[in-house]
Amino acid sequence: MASLAIHYKATHFNELSAAELYQALKLRVDVFVVEQTCYYPELDNKDIDKEVIHLLAYDSNGKRNELDLLPLAAYLRILPPGLCYPGMVAIGRVATDMDYRGKGLGHPLMSEALQLCQQYWPDFSVKISAQEHLEAFYNKHGFVRVSDMYLEDGIPHIEMLKD
DSSP states (O other): OOOOOEEEEEEOGGGSOHHHHHHHHHHHIIIIIIISOOOSOSOOSOTTSTTOEEEEEEETTSOOOTTSOOOEEEEEEEEOTTTSBTTEEEEEEEEEOGGGTTSSOHHHHHHHHHHHHHHHOTTSEEEEEEEGGGHHHHHTTTOEEOSOOEEETTEEEEEEEEO
16 A cells, blocks of 8 residues: 655635535534534635635545545645734644544644744744644644633633744
């Protein structure tokens, strides 16, 4: 079996093809709404902001689907300062397809996202709302916990900040 090769695509909403948008939204709904049974407004109008960066991680060795796209292994979005948190960049909607979990995608995906944050908004801190059990994962990327635990859709979360 060939080793996993990931191709990243960082793009803005108006540059996404309909098929890419479908893939991203399907992955997000599959993970957050279906798998985690969190019933919330997934389409929050933040995706369409002209500065939001959608980071798609494709399996370069995967079989193309009926839309002629490679499998989407993981996704996240980066929101410009002020869109989620005053004066801070935000990373959110971090999702990995079930078939790709445990294959070492998380750390490279987060590293790619943080490089984009540095490229686009070098003078801003990055804030995330993380599931509490992922605190150590995010600590490895320089994030520190800045809140007590709170429930979001019944799941323990914490706010974390990277200066």
